[in-house]
Structures are given as structure tokens and as C-alpha cells.
Amino acid sequence: MGPAPGVGWATPRLRVSHPRPECVPMHVAFNLAADLDAALTSAATAAGLEAAGFAPEVRTADPRHGDFQANGVLGYAKARKLNPRAVAEKLVAALPASVKEACEITIAGPGFINFSLKPAALFGWLRTHDSAAHLKAGAGTAKSGQQWVVDYSSPNTAKQMHVGHLRSAVIGEAICRLLEFNGAKVVRDNHIGDWGTQFGKLIWACKKAQVADAAALDAALARDPLEEFERLYKVGNDAAEADPAVMDAARAELVKLQAGDAENLAVWKHINGVSLAAFQQIYDQLGIRFDVTLGESFYNDQVERIYRELTATGIAEESQGALVVFHPEHPRFKTQPFIMRKADGASNYATTDLATALYRVEHFHADGIVVVTDFRQGDHFEQLFLTVRKWFAAKHYRVPELHHVTFGAVTGEDGKALRTRDGGIVKLKELLAEAEARAFALVSERSADIPAEERHAIAATVGVASVQYADLSQNRSSDYVFAWDKMISLEGNTAAYLLYAGARIHSIFRKLGATPGDAATEAAASALETPAELALARKLVKFADAIRIATDTLRPHFLSLYLYELAGEFSAFYGADKVAVDDPAVRARRLMLCARTLLVLETGLHLLGLRTLTRM
């Protein structure tokens, strides 16, 4: 999606014709790659290319070749048996003067068009994008006016959150923030599992414990309710697996619950209240606040309509007593059913997920729905989305974009599912506490001069950020190897390295008695000159592209990678060029670079859901 016409190079209105930075015009596009793309598209028409068959394909380039490259002429020329370099030359000749003034343009190899931003153009971008609000204003056109619903975290009640719940929560929150930054309105929906068969077993076990020793049960529930419910679930589950009669009894309890039995409903409510309170403690640490928590139970009374509509539209059919959907056009789902009503008449998660999709469109007017779960539910969501598209089309409901955002398993360093020393599940509560403890040890070792109280606060940020970032820094589709040493490490692509880079910039401003982004200081800045200054500026300008790709692919690691490279570029600059020099114009421009690096770094980290520090 290109920028709004008339805001950049695509029109002759912008003229970066004066090398003196103070003359840089006000309107500088946030996403220069997109702007260049638009300029090339216009130029293609002017140059007599077949506009319909030409896409510029602008992307960020290897710094050896420039800042951006356009690859579109290769395919275009090939398809028409033209000389690609000749086409590229025609195209470049047709570019508006503003682009030629802002960039060095070369044609290389088989027909790549390379663009290198001149120092004044880089300076202009930095001057324009001087606050978080201006960055957001630039990015916010991409999904402006769209409504999205993001379904993430979604643990089951009656159980504690464990390490398996981490990725959905962390990745989901980052996706929410990215969508918002791009201008979308986002509803954060915690689709908790509060209506499944686990309650049959759990209620059965509760009643049994009640009969056996009511006082002991009450005492255990008073001490740590969630631990006790978890233990009872295990009792019920083991018993049900060992004895079919217990399984039947548990099913009966579930049926009673779903029918509205007062006693079972009371137990169920108690369990959910206790669970949500415990979840919120984790969410507070991760900086997550849901707009709605609409679990499976919320849709319980809406399932009849689902059965009715899917039957009436001919999408669902009876099979072996169940109501199912087959997809004849699909190699597998033509025989593998999507069961939306069990043979015993009960609903299941296919039913509630169908109802959920409908509710999100009817109630929230969703343009896009994102569901963040692990990859093992791939079949389910593929079937669900196929069904939803057919159903909504048949009923003339709005069909939103549907995305199943998957991620791999969390494994230990042996490649197997992560377990504690004694083979138990790693509880999220304990994992975060350990991260904090390890971070505290590290901060204490490195910064013994900071008061203990502040060190604890720093450790809380570093510990949680390290856990979050470990997840966000790698492609979500691969399995994730959990390794403490790598996670809390200060070296390499870690949260601590990025937080350190930020703390060091804050330190520069403290030392020089300056304020980041101070307009009076920056007004004195001279043109960018040294290789390190220019390299850093080039990296800063590409923030827009990092945001774009992370959002388009719903993969936050593209942003993480960018921020890591930015921090590295800053460290190189820091080592090469001293900020605290006597020449006021040089000092001013380097302070400006520091301020923009800080701005982009902190804005980016906040988009990932991390908290940042001013010292550590």
C-alpha cells in the first residue's frame, strides 16, 4: 500500500534541492521505499511502459548497493524480450527531479536500479520524524480506519499458565501493538477455555473431595486455590482415564453444568474467578491488558443459530450422528470432518469458534481477525476458516481477513518439551521469577553502584524483557529452544543488549545536560558527514520498512532484527565519533542522531511490548 498521493517524491511538489539541512522541506514521507515505489509507478507511465504489467518492486538493499533497490524491470523486460538495462534507463530518466536530487541513482547488474539517499535527504527524514507521534502519524496510514480483533493468550481456566502459554501472549501482544501503530483499532480478546470437558472431571473430583473431607478441601482452597484445583483436575483426569464409569460420571457433570445446574455453576464460577485473578498477575508483568475476556462459555447460548444457519445453507451435514462440515475441494478435508456438534448433542470448540467468528464480525465489525495459537491447531483453523468463508458468503455477512498466527513448540536444550528438573511443567509464574532473579544477579555484578532498590526495579524490567524478546527475536514458526544463559545474556541479539544501548544514550544526555529531541539544540545541527553518522542515519530511515514487513507478515521478529541492527549501528557510531566535541554544530547533529536513535529504539521496543530503561 503506497502513501497518500502528493506527500512525497511521487509528485513534483517536494524538492530536496538545497543541500543545506535547514532548507529541507516539511513533507518527507515516512516510508521512503513506498514513496519510491509510487514515484516509479508514475514514471513508468511517463516512460511509456505498460503500467498494468509493471510493478517497481522496491525493497531495502544491501548497504553495499545502496539504500533501496527496484527489481521490477527485470521481470518486466524479460516478459517482453526487452533489454532490461535500457528499460531501466528510460524509467530513471522519467523520474521526477525531486527523486534525482534526493538520491544517487545507478543501474547495476542485469537491471537493478539502486538508490542511495544523499545526506540532505537523510537529514530531512530525521528532522521530520522527531517524535513518537510523528512516527505513528507516518505509519498510521497503512491500516487507518480498520477494526481488528486479536485472539491471543487464551489459557484454560482451572490451570495455571505454564511455559506453553508464553508465546501466544508475547507474540499476540506485539501484533496488537503493531496493528495499532499502523492505524488500526484493535480489540484484544482473551478467548479463555472455560467450557470444556475439563470441568466435568474437575467438578466430579471436587464433589468427591467434598464428600471425603470438606474441611480439608476448604483449607486447601483457602491456601492456594489454583494449585488445589489443578491437583483436583489431575485426580479427576487420572480416575476418568482408569475407569470408564468415572468418565461417564464426569461427562454427566459437564452436561449438568451446560444445562445450568446451580451447584455446578457455582463451582465453575469460583474456578474461573480464581483463575482470572492469577492470569492477571502474569499479564501485569507482561504489560498486557485485554479489552474483553470472552471465553467459550460466552458463546454457549449462540450455538443453536450456528447449527441452524450452517444446516440451512447446506454447508453442514449429518454424519455418524454428528453435525459436520466436509470440504470436497480440499484433498484432506473432503474426508476429514469438521465436527460442529457431537453425536451426543453437545457443542465443542468448533461450535464456539464458529460463533466467535460471527460475533466478532457482527458485534465488533471486524475487518481482520488474528488468532494466535500453536501450530498443532493448524488443521482446526484451516477447517474453521474454510467453513466461515462459505457460511458468511452464503449469508452475505462481511468476510473479514482471517489469520491463524502459529508458532512452534518451546523445547529444552535437549530438543524435547521443556520440563523442570523433576519433569514437571514449568509454571509461568516461576519462570518470570527466575528471569528476574538472574537479571538481578547480573545487574548487581555490573552496576554495584546503583542502589539495591533500583537494581530490583531494573531487574524486573530486564528479566521480563529478556523472556519476551527471546520469543520475539526469532521467527515464530520454528521451535523455540529455551536457554537461560542465552536469554539473559548481554551479548548478541538480546533484550539486555538493546536496553543497554538505550541506557547508554540516556547517559550521554545526562552527562551533557541535554534533552533528547530539543529543538533549539537541533536547529544548530550541521550536515551529516562521517561514515558512521551516515550509516546510522541510513539505518534510522529504514524503521518504516521494518514496521511494514513485521505488520504485513504478522512476524514481529522483523522488527526485533531491525532494532538489533540499529543498536549495533549506534554502537559503531558511538565508538567512531565522539558526541561531546567542542564544535557546536557537530555536537548538535550528533545529539540529534542520538535522540533519533533513542526515539526509534524505544518506540520499537514498546511496540514489541517491552519496557525500557534510562539506566541499568
Added chain:
RNA sequence: GCACCUGUAGCUCAACUGGAUAGAGCGCCAGACUACGAAUCUGGAGGUUAGGGGUUCGACUCCCUUCAGGUGCACCA
């Protein structure tokens, strides 16, 4: 059996969904603090992208096939 995911440097991971000489960190080797935080930086060595075919100007990326690991597949979510 049928499908999906994964396989890249000794290790942990990237590679913008087909672009230029496949990049980082750790580890290893050699350097840089009487300079704003060395929790840092600058160099170097390290690759048949699991194997084999194919598609094309161009392939880690797409297709076919073999191998290895993981995961799903009728009433759990």
C-alpha cells in the same frame, strides 16, 4: 497410510515470501579504554543451505523425489 511444519557455519538463529558475493551472535584467533557506560567496538577464520533432480536471466526460497526430526488426522481444546 494421508497431510502440515522443520532441516542453513561447531552451537543458537537471520535472510524482507524469486534478487546481486547466504548474514549475525556465541565459541575460536588477533586488536581497541589517561574519550561521552568495555554490559562495548574493529578485524580474521569458519558454508555443496540434509541429499538428488527440475522450473529461469536468477533458487535457502517455487515444483518433484529421497532421508531425518516434530505434529495433526470422528466426537479433548
